Amino acid sequence: MTYNHTIYAVLGALTTECRTGYAIKQLIDQSLNHFWKISYGQIYPALKQLVTDDLATIEHISEEGKPQRKEYHLTQKGEDVLKKWLEKPIDQIPTEKNEVLFKLFFARHLPMEHTIRHLREYQKRLQDQYSTYKGIENMLLTNHPKDTDLTYWLITLDYGKRTTQAAIEWTEVTLDTFLKG
Amino acid sequence: MTYNHTIYAVLGALTTECRTGYAIKQLIDQSLNHFWKISYGQIYPALKQLVTDDLATIEHISEEGKPQRKEYHLTQKGEDVLKKWLEKPIDQIPTEKNEVLFKLFFARHLPMEHTIRHLREYQKRLQDQYSTYKGIENMLLTNHPKDTDLTYWLITLDYGKRTTQAAIEWTEVTLDTFLKG
């Protein structure tokens, strides 16, 4: 039996304190945002399937003064399925679809101003992204200094910082060649 | 009227000497491979739509001793639609889905060997990718020294090289922390 990435993402999220679909969405948005995205349209059907396939149990909870919610917990089978997948070698290096490079490539016979504008805009966004990473990093270091998970979180952040920094440097040298060359 | 990226990719390809669906696939696989992918299942329906919408003309060609083929040429309208899109600001910075970071994040309570294995495997692939970029670069510099398109090709290659190099460095420092720390 083979599952898709969404299932593993939800299984993974359920190894943390996240117990509801809502909380899973939050976790992934906040912690994995720069290398993984997910929508409610994926999460809720996935949770349903987990229960059907005995990978998780569901618990309906109605607490006084709180909205009704459904808490999910991994079963042994669920943990096994996740672990097995985590051990498996990585399939593909997926190609990121980069619209800037795409436009750059096909704009080679068009006026250079457009390209320069795109590059400046892209640079700005990359810089914002970099600032966001730094912000999260500082937040983590001051607010969660004991957490053992911290290391792993910082490692994925470091990846984002390094690749973003490299992309920023690319925009700099590329803008230089266009403006000076 | 708004089109999807596939349409623009095919329009863009038709600004080069590519005239058939087969040639378009080859161009994108060879030149845009590190930031764009496409399949025949996208190309042929797109070409059909281009003709329907008057963005391209079709020409059935039967040459002696050659397989039958269909040559497409951009119309003025096609060129206009492409140019207009190329000028438009970039929508989104899409999040690349990174399975290594994903597994790393969720494997934080699992034995470290798995993670180290994944990192080494990833590093190897990144190094291969980097070599490929260098290979293409050298090929371009020796074989197409006059081409004006060359600059743009080299620029997109440079992006790939820089971000890949940054990712390689990340694997190095991360492996270090796991092995020494």
Next chain:
DNA sequence: CCTACCATGTAATTCGTTACATGATTAT
């Protein structure tokens, strides 16, 4: 002969986003 390459296409399936729909609670 057989493999590689040139060439075109469709259908099924999977995957993901977006819009829609609902409703309780908390803080301002």
Next chain:
DNA sequence: ATAATCATGTAACGAATTACATGGTAGG
């Protein structure tokens, strides 16, 4: 009041991959 947050879901749509199906030509 009302906005923000917590909470759950479905339906429609769009996009992309994969498998399938076909057939010619060139070179070893």
